Amino acid sequence: MNEGAQNSGRLNKPITLPIVKVVDEAKDFKSFYFDFDLDAKPGQFVTVWIPGVNEKPFAVSGQKDGLFSVTVSAVGPFTNKMHELKEGDKVGVKGPYGTHYKISGPDCDGTGAEHKNLVLVAGGYGVAPLVFLAEEAVGKGVQTTMIAGTRTKELLAFREKLESIGVEYLAATDDGSEGFHGFVTDVLENQISQGKASEICACGPRPMLERVGAIAEKHNLPGQFGLESYMKCGFGICGECAVDYKGIHICKDGPVFPLATAMKIFRFKKENDNFSQDNTDDKSEKEVF
């Protein structure tokens, strides 16, 4: 849990940006591109404000040549409204916010061992930040596999883009309409058993993340997990996004956590917990001056 850092110079006030491109990635799943030098890292998010409607968080799904994108699944009032927007329409953007996935090149420590096989596990729109991450990983020469799961074929996205940059793309659908018939976790276990996984980065629905986490723990693999939570302010002040017994705030302490922290969050049952019995390493002592 990192101590909330000082906020950066930019005001937490939306910057209005026109949408410069809209791309259909899959059924009810669209990317919106903005002409703005965002300086985000994979896993970080922005908030998108549609005046008169609402403001919601979305992962940055790509950043290149002075453009950045978010990729939005239409699931409710706000995201449906977003899907109605066209090139030239303007929205307010704040961010980038939050922690990010940290990867380094394969030879960064001289051993050649790190990130030999980076496996990205995506559920639903969780693929968005992982596409951005895949591009960064490939750029650093890391061999990367994307395991993407959705209910059905039409919801799968980014296969072409990922394959074109050399990412191995493995799909899993609930109905078997494409790729593996079953869960991403089955594909993951298979990769691991073939020795083709040295680290896992995952993003998707909570139940999927919990199962992926359990697998990573079992095989003693390092992992980084992108979590979600209901958010209001998005920058660490309102307290709405706290998730666990330690008062971790997803918007600022997250959304990306290392495996160990993520597992603690998953296992947290507030009712049965007694904070004073906690003895994890990051417990600060109250200092009296």
Added chain:
Amino acid sequence: MNEGAQNSGRLNKPITLPIVKVVDEAKDFKSFYFDFDLDAKPGQFVTVWIPGVNEKPFAVSGQKDGLFSVTVSAVGPFTNKMHELKEGDKVGVKGPYGTHYKISGPDCDGTGAEHKNLVLVAGGYGVAPLVFLAEEAVGKGVQTTMIAGTRTKELLAFREKLESIGVEYLAATDDGSEGFHGFVTDVLENQISQGKASEICACGPRPMLERVGAIAEKHNLPGQFGLESYMKCGFGICGECAVDYKGIHICKDGPVFPLATAMKIFRFKKENDNFSQDNTDDKSEKEVF
């Protein structure tokens, strides 16, 4: 008239400083030293705040080795109160404010002609900024003469200090108790007639400045004049220190003005003036976009 510049980073809020040294310079005339790196230029002023009493402007009279000083003549409630202060007492200081005397070394333009004979003309406590200026001028290798006038001998100050750094010191007293029996203007005329004046910097009571200005004009000598005015804010916002038909504010456009501007200010008779007839060179035209 320079367009009001943007204000510097420091807040216009007094910084509390202890007095580190008090020096008697003459009768009812004391220097107060502060341990603070002020970065003032000769002619600029600070405001001194005594909590519960008042806040008043004073020229910086010296700045060296991380100390600066103001030299205060006891003339009324505030300055009398200041004279009661001892080493260790604290006052609030704001500044430095305003314009300053501009001098350059004798050979700065390669002709050796500039400031060959700088003559400083001081009346009363007007000597304060000129002592600071003398130190700077001497440091730049300019041959410098101080003509200091007061009512009587006991009011003369800084002779030793100035002579020790090589400044020629000429006193003039109303009662003839020391130096020339008469006005500084007589001494000045004498210097000029001897060819020992290439530029005049003056500070003192308004009538003295007016006469010095007339002499400078007559002999076509460049001059810089330190003016005073009743001040409230001290940094160009309240409008109390405006002196002339152009809305010049002494605190920000001054207190140091070139001869030509000073003479305009001296000659200004508001009742008889009609702005629309003014055609000085620095009149801006109203622009419409």
Added chain:
Amino acid sequence: MPNLETAFLNKTFSNPTVLSSGILGVYGSSLVRVAIEGAGAVTSKSISLNYRSGHPNPIIVEFEAGLINAVGLSTHGIDDSISEISYAVKNSPSPVIASVFADNVENFALVSQRINEANPDFIEVNISCPNVESEFGKPFATDPKTSAAVTSAVKKVSKAPVIVKLSPNVPNIKLIAKSVVDAGADAICAINTVGPGMVIDIESAKPILSNKVGGVSGPAIKPVAVRCVYDIFSEVDVPIIGVGGVTNGSDAIEMIFAGATAVGIGSAVHYRGIGVFKKVSKEIFRFMDTHDYSSIEEMRGLAHE
């Protein structure tokens, strides 16, 4: 090409910026200078019948987000003031607004009557000085009835159109706006300073202002000013001079979108110098140019749609 001209009652300002009362407006010569330097209109420091010395120094202190002042309505008295305003009216290229204040309704009428002699383009009635209490025991601008009483008294005698300057320090500024417009106000100026506030020097453990407290101005108060202008615009149908924390073109646009016809600038003279009027005008012009607005009129009140 965007046009910055701003119709304000019976006059046209060359641009929407207005020098606010109490900033550099003590002498006619300063008012003229500010007009020449680009203000669309200039307002004098508030004038009263009698000489008032104001508070001892310090009368202004800066804090992280603005200024606090308790100049204490120092004025030179009505005769001097008339000659200063006359000088400004004769020489200023922009309209001149004479600001007046008094300690009771009758004196408001008297000072307004006298100021006619100077022929100002407008009279601005300062009922909102945070440090002056009315004969009824609270600042005029906090009560709809006293606000209305002052307004109609001034309206009765003034030859110039009457602008009433409101305080933000009231539970419901709409009520006050309505009461002064019903009483005859031709326009509203909003807002005067917020608070009051206090700054304590932690070295001496003393309030810095000699008056201890003073009105807050500058960037700190901009959101309150914008909200007040928005509220007033939604309530009454007279032109508004929006004042409070305007420092750059964006701030001015915010005010205009909230409903301001013209935009007052005070503290920003400190932040950006006396050239701030020209600078803000240029910034407004540039915004209009890139956003396809052709007139100030067209932008007014857009945030209400």
Added chain:
Amino acid sequence: MPNLETAFLNKTFSNPTVLSSGILGVYGSSLVRVAIEGAGAVTSKSISLNYRSGHPNPIIVEFEAGLINAVGLSTHGIDDSISEISYAVKNSPSPVIASVFADNVENFALVSQRINEANPDFIEVNISCPNVESEFGKPFATDPKTSAAVTSAVKKVSKAPVIVKLSPNVPNIKLIAKSVVDAGADAICAINTVGPGMVIDIESAKPILSNKVGGVSGPAIKPVAVRCVYDIFSEVDVPIIGVGGVTNGSDAIEMIFAGATAVGIGSAVHYRGIGVFKKVSKEIFRFMDTHDYSSIEEMRGLAHE
């Protein structure tokens, strides 16, 4: 060696910093974290009887000099809130203040009664939310009578000492302070947010907050907060939690000199992170050390001398 311990009614805070209501205080776990990170006491977000969804986003926007929020008093309802407060009370190393609010006097009593179940160290009565009107048609805190009525209703049922939180948006805060103390308030917290204010996005010409207006906090309001604390200290004789724009040790000292017993911190969590409590405590300590103050007590109210 300076001692930062601060006696506040029947408790002793390890240092004078207090997490203000509405900042990170929705869940018990956050309150505990802030206490561990160094706050001398922590205050929950204001709790009401029934679930309230609050306003849609954006609910907070930053401007040059502070924050504006209209969270809209979203709460999870009394049962959930009781369990969160209980968790905090059990696990927090620092005293826990439960903040409550309601839409009428009776409900203030009911929510206060229920919150007893969680055993908070103090109850803070938020009568000053700028966006909630009382049954009498204006915010409770703007009227001495309603303020008193709420105070005595809560005082009657609360097992914990009662802190009443006041609004700065009143003509005379001394009146309100006196009325709540006469009605039994054990302490006062001042101030809640200033305004309200509005920020307009000039690209879309729309107010940014979904609620259009929101309360102003942060550096912008510090002078108003200091003045309010100064006024209250001069009027009544109960401990004061001074809140508003405190970002560093100097600000905290200013509050204490004005008369605060403890110092609330809200928006500065944004500017300096959750470690702000420890940082401000260290800065206070350093000031005391270099200025020969040995206790907070000794510094309180010094600006009044």
